[in-house]
Amino acid sequence: MIADLLRASTSFVDSEPVATVLDAVAAVLILLAAFLTLAAAVGLIRFPDALARLHAATKPQILGVILVVIAIALSVRSWVVLLLLIPVIVFQLLTAPISAHMVGRAGYRAGDYDPDTLAVDELAPDVAAAGTSDLPGGGFDDESGTAQRQQGGS
Amino acid sequence: MTDNSVAVVSEPSRRASFLEQLPLLVALVVLWMLLWGSLTPLTIVTGIVVALGVTRAFYLPPVELSGRFNPFWFAVFLGRFLGELAIASFQVALQAFAAAPVPRSAILRVDLRTRSDFIMTGVSLAVSLVPGSLVIELDRTNARLYVHQLNARTPDEIEKARAHVLSLEHDLLRAWGSRDEWQAVRS
Amino acid sequence: MIDVVLYLAGGMLAVAGLLLLYRVVVGPSLVDRVIASDVLLTTLIIVVGAEMAINGHTRTIPLMVVLAVIGILGSVSVARFVQRAPSSSASGGEGEL
Numbered sequence: 001m002i003a004d005l006l007r008a009s010t011s012f013v014d015s016e017p018v019a020t021v022l023d024a025v026a027a028v029l030i031l032l033a034a035f036l037t038l039a040a041a042v043g044l045i046r047f048p049d050a051l052a053r054l055h056a057a058t059k060p061q062i063l064g065v066i067l068v069v070i071a072i073a074l075s076v077r078s079w080v081v082l083l084l085l086i087p088v089i090v091f092q093l094l095t096a097p098i099s100a101h102m103v104g105r106a107g108y109r110a111g112d113y114d115p116d117t118l119a120v121d122e123l124a125p126d127v128a129a130a131g132t133s134d135l136p137g138g139g140f141d142d143e144s145g146t147a148q149r150q151q152g153g154s
Numbered sequence: 155m156t157d158n159s160v161a162v163v164s165e166p167s168r169r170a171s172f173l174e175q176l177p178l179l180v181a182l183v184v185l186w187m188l189l190w191g192s193l194t195p196l197t198i199v200t201g202i203v204v205a206l207g208v209t210r211a212f213y214l215p216p217v218e219l220s221g222r223f224n225p226f227w228f229a230v231f232l233g234r235f236l237g238e239l240a241i242a243s244f245q246v247a248l249q250a251f252a253a254a255p256v257p258r259s260a261i262l263r264v265d266l267r268t269r270s271d272f273i274m275t276g277v278s279l280a281v282s283l284v285p286g287s288l289v290i291e292l293d294r295t296n297a298r299l300y301v302h303q304l305n306a307r308t309p310d311e312i313e314k315a316r317a318h319v320l321s322l323e324h325d326l327l328r329a330w331g332s333r334d335e336w337q338a339v340r341s
Numbered sequence: 342m343i344d345v346v347l348y349l350a351g352g353m354l355a356v357a358g359l360l361l362l363y364r365v366v367v368g369p370s371l372v373d374r375v376i377a378s379d380v381l382l383t384t385l386i387i388v389v390g391a392e393m394a395i396n397g398h399t400r401t402i403p404l405m406v407v408l409a410v411i412g413i414l415g416s417v418s419v420a421r422f423v424q425r426a427p428s429s430s431a432s433g434g435e436g437e438l
Binding site for chain 3: 023026027029030031033034035037038040041042044045050053054057060061064065068069071072074075076078081084085087088091092095096098099102103105106107110
C-alpha cells in the first residue's frame with residue numbers, strides 16, 4: 001500500500017539545478033545529524049556523571065532525527081514520504097522526554113550522580129522533608145501518589 | 155475504575171464524556187492513517203475501530219483541555235521551541251568536545267503558576283526536550299518541577315534558568331491555557 | 342560528492358556507535374548503560390534514515406517507525422527496575438539523598 005502511494009505521489013519540482021541544491025541541502029543535514037550523534041557519544045564518554053550524560057543523550061534523539069527526516073524528504077522529493085515520517089518525529093518528541101525523565105529520576109534516586117558537580121540541589125531538602133523516597137503526589141507511583149493526593153485534597 | 159477518579163482533582167469519579175475523548179480519538183485515527191500512509195475509506199473505518207478499541211481497552215483518565223486554543227501563539231511557541239532546541243543542541247554538542255567538559259549543574263525547583271495537568275505536561279516536555287535541562291522529578295499536587303540544569307554555576311545563572319522555565323510556561327499558557335490562567339499570568 | 346557524504350557520515354556514525362558500545366559495556370552504573378543503549382538505538386534510526394536519504398529510496402521507512410515506537414520500552418522498564426532496587430534492598434540508601 002505504501003509503495004503504491006509512493007509511486008503515485010507528486011514529486012517536487014525536478015529541474016536540474018533545483019535537484020542539485022536539494023541534494024546538497026540533504027547532504028548537509030545528514031552530516032549535521034551524524035555530527036550530533038557523534039557529539040552525543042563523545043559526551044556520553046566524557047561527561048562526569050549519569051545526569052550530565054543524560055543531557056548529552058537527548059540531542060540526536062530529537063534534532064538529529066528531525067534533520068534526517070527532512071533530509072530523506074528532500075532527497076526523495078515526495079510529500080507523502082514526509083507524511084509517512086511524521087509519526088517517527090511525533091513518537092520521538094513524545095517518548096524521549098518520558099524515558100529521559102524516568103531514567104533521570106531513577107538515576108537521582110539511585111545516587112547515580114556526583115554531588116560535587118551540583119552547584120545547588122533544591123530537591124534534596126524536599127525529599128528529606130517528605131521522609132520517604134516519594135515526593136508528595138509526585139511521579140508514577142500510583143499507590144503513594146493516590147494517598148498523597150487525597151491528603152492534599154482534603 | 156474507581157482508581158481513575160484520582161486523576162481528576164476537581165471532579166472525582168467521573169468517566170470521560172464522549173466529547174472529551176473526541177480529540178484523542180481524532181488524533182489516533184490521524185496517526186493510524188499516517189502509519190498506513192493512505193487516506194481511504196478502509197483506513198478511516200479501521201482507524202475508528204482501532205481507536206475506539208484502544209481507548210476502551212487502555213482506559214486513561216480524561217485529559218482536561220482548557221477549551222481555548224490560539225493557533226498563532228501556538229505557532230510562536232513552536233517556533234521558539236524549535237529555535238531553542240537547535241541552539242541548545244549545538245551548544246551541548248560543542249561542550250562535549252570542549253577541553254574541560256566538566257559541566258557544573260544544578261537541580262532547581264520551579265513552582266509553576268498553572269494548575270492544569272495539560273499545561274504542566276507541555277512545559278515538562280518542552281523543558282526536557284531542549285538539551286541542557288531535564289525534569290527529573292515533579293510534584294503534581296503543587297505543580298512543582300525539579301529541573302536538572304546543565305551549566306548553572308552562579309546564582310545568576312540559576313535564576314536565569316528558573317525564569318526560562320517560567321517563560322516557557324507563559325508562552326504555552328498564551329497559546330493553550332484557560333482564560334483565567336492566562337489572565338493571571340499575563341501581567 | 343555523495344560518496345564524500347557517505348564516508349563522512351558513515352564514519353562519524355560508526356565511531357559514535359563504538360563509543361556508545363564502550364559505554365554500554367563499561368558502565369559504570371546501570372543508568373549509564375541504559376542511556377547509552379538508548380542513544381545506540383537512536384543512532385540506528387539515524388543510520389537507517391541517512392542510508393535512505395543518501396541512496397534515495399524509501400524501503401526502510403517502516404523500520405524507522407518501528408524503532409521510534411519501541412525505543413522507549415527498554416529504558417522505561419529498566420528505569421522502573423533501577424528505582425525499585427535501592428529502596429527495597431536497604432532503606433539506608435535514602436540517607437544519601
